[in-house]
Amino acid sequence: MPRRAGLIASLLVAALALVTLLPPDPAAAAPKKSHWVASWVGSVQGPYPVGNPSAQPDQRYAFPSEAAGARDQTLRMVVRPDIWGREARLRFSNAFGTKPLTLDGVHAGLQLGGPALVKGSNRPVTFGRKASVTIPPGESVWSDPVRLAFVKRPDDRLLAGRKLAVSFHVVGESGPMTWHAKALQTSYVSPPGSGARGHEEGEAAFPYGTSSWFFLDAVEMRAPAGAFAVVAFGDSITDGTASTMNGDDRWPDVLSRRLKAVHGNRVAVVNAGIGGNQIAGPAEYGPHKPFPGGPSARSRIDRDVLALSGVRALIWLEGTNDFSRNGNASLETVRSAMDEVLARLRRERPDIKLIGATVVSALGSSSPAHGFVEQDEKRRDLNDHIRRPGVFDAVVDFDAATLDPTSGGLKEEFVPDSTTGGKGDRLHPNRSGYHAMGHAIDLGLFGPAKGRRAAAK
Structure with a gap:
């Protein structure tokens, strides 16, 4: 018996050694499939200058003619991707243009500060392997994937909060410029007639600033399976009016940082708010009949939600402007x-979890x-509807988080304007108010991508 036991033990040791020498199972070793996930959005709202920008510098030197638009010059748009990947793709829009828009000299690099880029980070961007693209009026186009060589590890915590600079040259005259007015982020423009300067990593070519985004309206990142995006959809209170210029402290930004602390580089919160936006109105919208609040939520849902990749949740905060003197809509119409x-x-x-936010x-x-x-x-009647079971899959009570029950308005500490330092308008919460809103959201709503089907079970 001792001899047999020793033989069995020897055989087991030999078998274990053989297993360790065998190549790993390819299926077990293969990485999980990656996919595209929306990482930044700047919802386009109309032709410049129709809209509601905040802290906008004088634009007459960068864009002397509204009708001509950009003219043979380079725009360097600065955006903050909410998740990073080794590959990105960019969407450019001519949704509200009246003539074909031709772009070339497109580059993407890591912002160092102002219009300057981190040395060696700037990379050319192509479209169907070509260096230029022409976008017809009313259309948009995605770029080819661009390798971000400076992203060594997408989950590197030092990348969180860093900003991507997307530069592109407008060939000839753009005509009316499709834009997002209220960026609350400084971007940069070269002088008219200065040509293609997007390849330059220094700041000398970009003397003019703007607090708006032009033509660029989405960035997606190649992300691991399981990563997903949350779309914050709404009006100026999502867009961030009265928050801090260049401060990234709108309520979606606050939510993003809370989610990053739990999930890291796996959940993006993208901001699809437009200042002045309405749910139901205006009835008509186009480059020849624009409205400061942009096209209705009902008409832009395709571009700002359905056309984006990796979306697994939507938080919808809207209704104030429908009931304003600009909208004059009935409760029934909005509902x-x-x-x-x-x-x-x-x-x-x-698969998208629909989360209603009280107004x-x-x-x-x-x-x-x-x-x-x-x-x-x-507003209060619409909130009753939003809270009604079955209308949304879940509800975030922003009203309760910001309301002063004594006055029926915003809490006093949420009133002073954070962008300009003014006294505030008692319509838009300030940084403190957005902070309270961002912390009023239950992070349990955003577990692994379960979607509405799982929520409905």
């Missing part, structure tokens, strides 16, 4: 439009279009 959009999302993308108070606002009692009554 019906909201339900129509939700029904479409459930039909076409049942914050504007009662007593100094804005001539807001702050009256009838608007507040409609």
